[in-house]
Amino acid sequence: MGLGCTIGEGKSREPETGIRAAGTELLGVLLSETEPRHAEDILKHMHIFCQRRLFTDVVLLVEGREFHCHRAVLSANSIYFWTMFCIGLNESHQDTVGIKGVSADTMDCVLDYMYGGSRAILEDNVQSLLEAADLFQMTGLRGNCERFLEEQLDPCNCLGILSFAHSYSIPALLDKSRRLLLESFAEVSQHEEFLDMPKGDLLEHLSSDLLAVAREETVYEAVMRWVRHDVDTREGALPELLELVRIPLLDPIYFVENVEVDQLILKSKKCFPLLQEARKFHIFGNEISTPRTRPRKFSSVAEVILVVGGCDRKGRASLPYTERYNPTSGSWAQLARLPDYTKYEFAVCTLKNDIFLSGGHLYSKDVWMYNSLLNVWLRVAPLNKGRWRHKMVALHGKLYAVGGFNGFSRMSSVECYNAAQNRWTFQAPLLEAVSSAAITTCLNKVHVIGGALNDKKNSNKVQSYDPLQDEWMITSSTPFAQRCINAVSLNDTFYVMGGLMECVYKYDPPQDVWTILMHIPGPLENSGLTVCEGMLYILGGKDAMAEGTDRVLCVDPVSGELSHVCNMPRCVSYHGCVTIHQQV
Numbered sequence: 087m088g089l090g091c092t093i094g095e096g097k098s099r100e101p102e103t104g105i106r107a108a109g110t111e112l113l114g115v116l117l118s119e120t121e122p123r124h125a126e127d128i129l130k131h132m133h134i135f136c137q138r139r140l141f142t143d144v145v146l147l148v149e150g151r152e153f154h155c156h157r158a159v160l161s162a163n164s165i166y167f168w169t170m171f172c173i174g175l176n177e178s179h180q181d182t183v184g185i186k187g188v189s190a191d192t193m194d195c196v197l198d199y200m201y202g203g204s205r206a207i208l209e210d211n212v213q214s215l216l217e218a219a220d221l222f223q224m225t226g227l228r229g230n231c232e233r234f235l236e237e238q239l240d241p242c243n244c245l246g247i248l249s250f251a252h253s254y255s256i257p258a259l260l261d262k263s264r265r266l267l268l269e270s271f272a273e274v275s276q277h278e279e280f281l282d283m284p285k286g287d288l289l290e291h292l293s294s295d296l297l298a299v300a301r302e303e304t305v306y307e308a309v310m311r312w313v314r315h316d317v318d319t320r321e322g323a324l325p326e327l328l329e330l331v332r333i334p335l336l337d338p339i340y341f342v343e344n345v346e347v348d349q350l351i352l353k354s355k356k357c358f359p360l361l362q363e364a365r366k367f368h369i370f371g372n373e374i375s376t377p378r379t380r381p382r383k384f385s386s387v388a389e390v391i392l393v394v395g396g397c398d399r400k401g402r403a404s405l406p407y408t409e410r411y412n413p414t415s416g417s418w419a420q421l422a423r424l425p426d427y428t429k430y431e432f433a434v435c436t437l438k439n440d441i442f443l444s445g446g447h448l449y450s451k452d453v454w455m456y457n458s459l460l461n462v463w464l465r466v467a468p469l470n471k472g473r474w475r476h477k478m479v480a481l482h483g484k485l486y487a488v489g490g491f492n493g494f495s496r497m498s499s500v501e502c503y504n505a506a507q508n509r510w511t512f513q514a515p516l517l518e519a520v521s522s523a524a525i526t527t528c529l530n531k532v533h534v535i536g537g538a539l540n541d542k543k544n545s546n547k548v549q550s551y552d553p554l555q556d557e558w559m560i561t562s563s564t565p566f567a568q569r570c571i572n573a574v575s576l577n578d579t580f581y582v583m584g585g586l587m588e589c590v591y592k593y594d595p596p597q598d599v600w601t602i603l604m605h606i607p608g609p610l611e612n613s614g615l616t617v618c619e620g621m622l623y624i625l626g627g628k629d630a631m632a633e634g635t636d637r638v639l640c641v642d643p644v645s646g647e648l649s650h651v652c653n654m655p656r657c658v659s660y661h662g663c664v665t666i667h668q669q670v
Contacts, residue, residue: 144171145182151190152182153197163200165223188218199227207234216254232259239266241273245283267291269298269384275308281315285323288312292330298384302335306345313350325356332378333360334367335387335667341368370483371438372666373527375576380619381667383414388670391618392421392441393625393654394456396661397430399634404430408456408463409655411625411638412670413618418655425463426452431522431612433478434662437485437505441664442466445473448493453503453510458666467508469501477525479532481553486513486532491521496539500551514556520545524573526580528595533561535582538569548593565600566591572615572663574622576643581622584613590622590641604646606639614663623651626658634659 142154160167170177177183185193192214207215212231219228235247236259244266251259267274268291274280291297292305299305309327313320328351336345341364351357360378367374381387391411397404406427410419424443432446441456449472455464469487476490476497485503487510489496498519501510516534523537523545532551539545546567551558568585575581581603583590592603606624613627622641629635634657640649 144180146193147182147184148188148193149190151193153193155197159200163222163224163226166221187221189214192218196222196224196227199224199230207231209238213250220254232256235259236262239263241266241270242277243279244270244274245277245279249287268294268296271297271299271308272304275304275311280308281312283312285320285327289326289330292327295380295383297382299382300386301337302332302382302385303337303340306331306333306336310348310350317350321350321353324350325354325360328357328360329378332380332382333364334374334376334379335381335385336364338368369438370480372436373480373482375617377620386669387667388412388414389618389665390668390670391614391616391623391625392456392662392664392666393614393658394434394441394443394662394664395424395427395430395432395446396626396658397634399657401628401632401634401659404428405656405658405661407656410668411652411654413621413623413640413651415670416652422456422461422463425454425465430660431475432662433473433476433487433490434664435478435480435485436664436666437480438483439666441662441666442478442485442503443662444469444478444487445476445490448472448474450474458668467503467510470510470512471497471499471501473497475521475538477523477534479525479527481527481530481532484553486551488525488532488534489516489520489523489537491538495519496521496537513553514551514558517549517558517560518545518547520549522569522571524571524582524584526573526575528575528580529578533573533580533595535573535580536564536566536568536571536585543567544569561595562593562598562600564591570611572613574615574617576617576620576622579643581615581643583610583615583624584627585609585611590646592643603643604641604648606648610635612659612661614661616663616665618665623663625663626654626661628659633657 142156144155144157146153146155157171161171172178192211195211195215196218207230212234216228216231219231239247239262244263247259248263248267251263292309297305309331313324313327333345345351346361363374363376363378367379380389391413393409393411395405395407404427406423408421408424410421429446429450433444435442439458441458442453444453451468451472453466453468455466457464472492473487473490474492476487478485478487487501489498491497496519498515500513500515502513503510518539520534520537520539524535526533534549536545544567546564547560548562548564549558550561566587568587571582571584573580573582578595580593581590582593583606586609588609589605590603592601608630610624610627610629614625616623622643624639624641626635626637636654636657637650638652638654640651
C-alpha cells in the first residue's frame with residue numbers, strides 16, 4: 087500500500103529526465119530482448135508438463151491412443167480447440183475428447199508443434215500435417231508445411247506438388263510450382279510424373295506462351311511421348327494436343343523426317359490441316375499468320391519488329407539504320423545498315439522471313455534484300471520501272487510492287503517478283519493510278535486502299551487483285567479519302583491508319599463493313615504499321631506539327647485499347663516497318 091502511495095506522489099509524477107529516464111529506457115530494451123526467450127522457456131516447461139502429465143486437464147483420444155494435454159495450450163494454438171472448449175460445447179466439460187480425421191502419429195506431431203517442439207516436417211508427413219492444420223485451423227503449421235513444400239520444389243516433383251497445391255488451395259505454392267513447370271518444361275517432361283498428367287492439365291500448359299523451350303521440337307516430342315505412354319486411350323487426343331504445338335516453327339528437315347511420316351499422325355484426318363499449315367508456312371513464311379506461327383516468349387526465336395531507314399525529325403536527312411525492336415523484352419538492337427540510304431518513301435515488305443526494299447527516289451529501280459539469317463543486305467534484280475511512293479506486298483510466295491510516282495504522274499503499273507527466277511514481270515495494272523496508298527493481303531487477294539490520284543485529290547476506293555485471274559476490281563468505298571496511309575491484315579480483317587486521320591479503321595471484307603476500331607492522339611502520316619504477337623504496332627510518323635515522332639504505340643485489335651509502350655532510339659517517318667522471326 088505504501089509503495090502504491092509513493093508511486094502516486096511527488097516527483098514520480100514529473101517527466102523522467104537524466105539518469106532515471108535512461109534507466110527506464112534500458113529496462114524497456116532488456117525486457118523486449120528477453121520476451122521471446124521467456125516465451126520459449128514457458129512453452130518448453132509446458133511441453134515437459136505435458137509429457138509428464140503434470141497439470142493436464144484434458145485427454146485427446148486418437149485411434150485408441152491417449153494424449154494428455156492442457157486446454158489452454160490447445161486453445162491458444164487452434165481455433166478448432168478454442169471453439170470446442172470456450173463456447174460451452176459438451177467437450178468443454180469432458181475429461182476425454184475423441185478426435186477423428188487425423189492419425190495418432192500425426193496428432194503427436196501436431197502437439198509437438200503446439201508445445202514449441204522441433205519435430206521435423208518430412209516428405210512422408212507433410213500431407214497429413216497439412217490436412218491436420220486445415221482441420222484444426224492452425225495457420226502457423228499450415229504456413230510451415232507450405233514453406234517446406236516450396237523448398238522441395240524440383241523438376242522431378244513439381245507436377246505432383248502442383249496438383250497438391252491445387253487440391254489444398256495454396257495460391258503461392260500453386261504459382262511457384264506452375265512457374266517451375268513452365269521454366270523447366272524440357273526437364274519436367276522427361277520424368278515419370280509427366281506421363282501420368284491428366285489431358286486437361288497438359289492442354290493448359292501447352293497453350294502457354296510462357297512455356298520456356300529453346301526449340302519447339304521439345305514440345306512436340308513431349309506430346310508424342312505422352313500419347314504413346316497409353317496409346318489406346320490417348321490416341322484420340324492427339325489432334326487437340328498438336329493444335330497447341332507450334333508445328334510451323336519446327337525445323338523443316340525435322341518436320342519432314344519426323345512429323346510427316348509419323349504413323350499416329352497419319353492415321354488421324356484431323357491432323358492433316360495442321361500439317362498443311364506447316365507446309366505453307368515453310369513455303370510462304372510470314373504470309374501465314376496463326377497462333378501456331380508465333381514463337382513462345384522464351385524460345386530462342388522471337389517475333390520482332392524491324393524499322394528500316396526513313397527520314398529524321400525534320401524530314402531533311404535520310405537515315406541509314408536498320409533497327410530491331412523485341413516487344414517481349416522491350417529491347418532495341420542495331421542491325422546491318424542500309425547500303426544505299428539516300429532514298430526515302432521506298433517500299434518495304436517481307437518474303438519468307440527476309441526483307442525486300444524497292445525504289446525510293448525518282449526513277450530508282452533498285453531492289454535490296456535483307457537476309458535475316460546472315461544480317462546482310464544484298465542487291466537483287468531491279469524493277470522494270472523506277473518507282474517512288476509506291477507500295478509492296480507478298481502473296482503466295484511472290485512480291486507485288488504496286489503504283490507509285492515517277493516524277494510526272496501517278497503510276498498504275500504493277501510488277502511481280504519471282505524469287506526463284508530473280509525476275510520482275512508486269513501484271514494487270516491498277517484501275518486507278520495511285521501513290522502513297524495503303525496495301526495489304528487478305529483472303530488470298532491484294533488490296534490497295536486509298537492513295538493520291540494527283541497533287542490535290544485522293545482516292546476513297548479499295549482496289550482488289552486476284553492473282554489467279556490477274557485481274558483488278560473495285561471492291562469497296564472507304565469512309566475516308568487519304569494518302570500517306572498504311573494497312574495490315576489480321577484474322578481475315580484489315581486495319582488502316584495514317585494520313586490526316588485520328589483513328590484506326592477496321593474493315594471486314596466479306597461483309598464490306600467499315601468501323602472505327604479506336605482513336606489515336608493526333609494524326610500520324612507515313613508512320614510504320616505492323617502486326618506482332620497478335621497486336622497492332624504503330625511506330626513513328628509525322629505528327630500534327632509535320633515533325634517525326636519516336637513513339638511506339640500498341641493497339642489491341644480485340645478491345646481497341648491503345649497503349650504507349652516505349653520510344654524508338656530516334657524520331658523517324660517515311661520508314662519501313664515489318665515483322666519477322668529472328669534469333670534473339
